[in-house]
Amino acid sequence: MFGIVGINIRKGDLKMKDRIDKSRRGFLKGLSLGIAGGIIGGPGIVVSDSNGALQAAEGVSPRPYPPPATGRIAHVSLDKTVCVGCGTCELVCALTHDDASGPSLRRLWLVTKNFQGVSDTLLCHQCSAPECYFACPNEALNIDPKSKARYIDPDACEGCQACIESCPLNPPRINFDPDRSIAVKCDLCKDRDNGPACVEFCPQKALTFETDGDEK
């Protein structure tokens, strides 16, 4: 495992080359390499746009660098067997956001490898340098004032999937709902009194809301 401050990344999550190859916009390349090289972002650091493609093409200024999220959903242990593989996290995630359940509505992913006996959840890292946030051409990807969660405003999302393509994690941690043609992602249940539903309802208590101080 290797980590970048503010991002809890496990070995195998990050396949930078895939992401770079897939990038349609030149500036993403510069940004991705910046993260890979260990540049730690913070408020005020300007994300370099190596050839200004986005600005030229779509006529928008680069968005200011957002403050880090107050935390992120994480595993209580790095041992993958803590997950019993029930999928409750995905189900309550979809339910609390969309009054429904189904694979296209989940903002985190249960991955089960039954022949190997491994279950794990793939989680959004609420990156400090959120590529999804910079990639969104419609400002549908926003920062919640309170939790600083990187979230998608469903009314503003036009379903271009630029955020999904920009996600440095493999697989990307942003889902796409074909019914409404919008992207959906973890917003740390910003509007929920009890906090993230996945953490509350995991029957194994295997998920936690982790802040930088808690990082393992």
Place this chain on the structure above:
Amino acid sequence: MSEIYGWTGRILKVDLTRGKTEMVDSLDYVHKYLGGKGMNHRLAWEEIPPGTKAFDPENRLIISVGPLTGTPAQASGRATVSGVAAQSYPEMYSHSGVGGWVPPAIKYAGFDGIIIHGRAPKPCYLYIEENKAKIKQAGDLWGLGNYDTQKKLKQRHGEETRILCIGPAGENMSRIAVLLTDTENAAGQGGFGGVAGSKNLKAICIRASGEVKIARPDLLLKLRRENSHPKEFVPIIDKGSWDYDGHTLNDVPYSRNKVSCSHSCDRHCWWMFHDVPRVTRPGLHSGKWMCIGRFTVGWQRPMGVNWPLWQQGLRAGFEITELLNQYGLNEWEILGGMVPWLVMADREGVLSREDFREILPITPDRPEWWVKLIKAVTYRQGIGDLLAEGTYRTIQQLGTGRYGDTIYHGIRKIPTKISLHAAWGYAGHWSGRGIHSVLEFPDYLIQALTWMTATRDPEDDTHIRAKDQWMNAFRKDPYSSQWGPRIAIWNEHRSELKSSLTLCDTIFPDTNRTDLESRLFAAVTGIEYTEKELDKIGERLKNMQRALLIRNYDRDRKQELAAIMPWFKRPDGTKGIQVDGSKFDRMTDEYYRQRGWQSRTGRPTKKKLEDLGLADVAGELHRQGKIAS
């Protein structure tokens, strides 16, 4: 059309003979029969005429989910497979539940149920993706084990694909072949793997990304919060001893943890062992165990007393469980019926050298013997050809005189004769006798009542639950009080409900929260039924099934008592008590009285069926002269 909550509103019909698929509306069915097992009863009533045999192309393989499947309702990831069961004796309509991740995938693909009939001209598999289904060629899959089939299909259609498939045992139309998904989840009872094999259907493969809408999300979360069992974080257990069957294996060198067997579960009752090296399939590293599967390791106390049937250790047992899955054989039948029977018959010296030469000597302490047995049964080699028909039919064929009733009188606390030739063609299940002596007198009288009108093993998906005060009242006067029949009937209705909604058949009903099913149903569908109203639907479903069994198989009191009483006339395994036939007869009278069924025949009256909204069913039975007036 207004919004549909819980259900999808569609059933997929597949005709393998003509290679055609079509969609039909499910709403008329689900509102009346909920889904799952209950809807299957009605679909079978309409689609399976009397005289249909298990391996006829006309037989239906019906796989249905319920309104709760695929939602966060706890332990709801189940489906019920129904049709004319190859394992039942005589062949008759029966059912088997299955968990894992296939049930929610059926729902997310847009279906409340799938009805498959006909016989494909060549091996095929059904591929379902987002409201669409295709029949694809499976020539390259035929002959492969369940793991290899799944691996190949996942390579072809993606890792997220959910698969229900058969191994070589199903292809060879074994009556004890399963439909399996992942590693240890199966529609195990009924021989539906053999039914799929007879249809040349290797697998059902589902890729789904749809959704199920939920009427009252806040209520559903509230119920989950109140009734689920959130535990503190429990880390993996590292090596050491492992208890099973009242027996302990010391120094197990592999770590283990508990896992869920099915989608949306709030418990984790299965054991998962990690990194156990494999001999037969080196690619496999882990395995799940629950229920009967772990008895491959050894069975030390089959009657609650020390009488070891076999002991072969963890690694070998592990391998055998996985082989049973790979070849696609019914673990319950093999471990709870066939192998104990072979061991006992061998100790009695009744297995003839000639007939049984492929599997003699009987040495279940040795893993090699199990491999030999599993292959013989799967590929129908020698005596395996008969064993593939199931233990019941094997004993029937060889002769019950020599191979049935007198099979064991060995070293036990109570040296009684037992048999593994039991009613409806299945190995026993918690019925107080033989190797299934878990229950003591008088508790198994309740199992006797539910077994009487069942089509499978004594507990099937019923798993009797009762409040302590009910059981205490029953035990005071077991034969004559109203309590025995009352507990049986309550459980039968709850059994119909849990396999129709769908909910786990092991943890439901919860006697501390008996309104949980109706509350979950209201939260998901928005339809408010009281506990009593939902129980009434459970009664409708039981009577729907009853009508089908009467129309298609002439089931009645006489036939049913004749089927189960020989078993209960044997002394039980703990105190040597025999069921009193005439007292049980009176108990049966009371059961019928509470059910509103005719005492002489055990058949529902016209009035009862009409009260339950089954007037058309009553009409058809009336035309056939099979209804009590």
